[in-house]
Amino acid sequence: MPSLLLIHPIGVGLSSRFWERFIRRWQRDDPEAVLMAPDLIGCGQAPSSRDPLTPEDWAEPLAAMLRERNSGPVVLVTQGTSLPIALALLERVPELVCGLAAISPPGWHVLHQPFPIERSRRLWRWLFRGPIGNLFYRYARRRRFLLSFSRKNLFARAEAVDEEWLQTLSEGSRAMNTRWAVYSFLAGFWRRDWEPQLTGLTLPLQVVFGTSATGIGRSRSWDDLNERLATYRQKLPHAVIETIPGRNVLPYESTEACVNSVRRWFSEQHWR
Template sequence: MTSADHQKEPTLLLIHPIGVGLSSRFWDRFIQRWHRKSPNTELLAPDLIGCGNAPYSTAPLSPNDWAQPLVTLLKQRNAGPVVLVTQGSSLPIALALMQQAPESVSGLVAISPPGWRVLQEPFPIERSQRLWRWLFQGPIGNIFYRYARRRSFLQSFSKKNLFADADAVDEEWLETLRQGSRAMETRWAVYSFLAGFWRRDWEPQLTQLSLPLLVVFGRSATGIGRSRNWDDVDQRLATYRQKLPAAAIETIPGRNVLPYESTEACVQCVSAWLKDHRELRSSGVEHAPTGHR
């Protein structure tokens, strides 16, 4: 690839998932592999509110709350639209961002998105508020987070729900989660997610997207929690293809954390899609390689 080709590559804004110990560090392997291939691509990987080094909030957080600092980042950057890359249930954060600043986005990549029923089925706000007030805000919430950040729990949960290969739950993964969950204040972002404040009917916004869209599933993808019994990977693929006929929908090896477990295949998949969509490429603006935190 020529230097001119590199200059035309779009900037990617990587939106990490919300979970115990998760932050922008989730994208470390993806960023490293991408820059070995395309060192001049600008990759933005900010910490979401309540995660990593970002400010904390003790109030419940919604996708709009998480999206707002990302909108500010893009407007301050003032260097043209970016391609959003989401992992798992961070997809609604990208949709909220596009609602707030549609001019800042040129495309969307949804890696391991939730099953369609999860995205479509609203969660009663009154139930979220009760969970927050009576469970997560009180002593039980404090005790549960201390339990959930234990190495044994993180290892077991990852093997049962996130990785196709149990041996891929390595020391790097567990140590990253341990460091990311050391601050008890990180529990508020996790509890905002668990209480369901991100849940609403996202189908209208998702199906009405006119931007280029790539959806990537692991061939061993499963739901998590109650959604495990709602659909298998074949049903999920069929539903997404029916609901999003204009989208590119691909599968690669792995389960639910593809940028980490199947980094090479994930980078290749996203990169190939970008090459097929020249209109996503920046208009000659050169960006220095970076992995912003």
């Protein structure tokens, strides 16, 4: 069976630690399974960059890792807006990827609508790179903000925002240089029309949404779950598309159901 490469989302304090619960649960039933969860550039223990980062920048070290590993193709597992990183990785090393499971991907409108690059550059230059950006990150990594944001945007149940989650985010955002990855994401350097790459995939594809899934921030009102499901099913008719309990961080909030869903799809494929 192929190994799994888990690609974590970009956000305040987020890193490969996001996948710890998922990995523990998966390996409880399959201790021999290989699940790789590297830190992306600017996150966790990975080197940081003061320049704006794109999905291609985040994908390049992953491609190098897969080439060096030389152990056959892997299945990519993404969370949220890390899906474009997987698509960028697929463009680089298509021969080293044999499947994709996208957990809680953005609404199709977000993936399809480009964001003006000049606007991203202005946000970076005038907001994020200067003193305002420094102050905002110090504010955004406060426990009170992390708790409020998680309850409002990420979890279906407020009580699911536990100490482990908050401590992980707090520790992951302690280094101020982690702000550059977050600001690259917030400035929209990842936003473009990803529809051609996604609809053009011919490998096994799974999409998993939470039954309480919403957009985050301004995109919350762009679609509801039923609209999102209908669009994905129309655009990706050959994908396995499922829902499980939870909202927007299913590998953490609904670990058991998430692992079971991905494992079931994984085991049903005829991997070469």
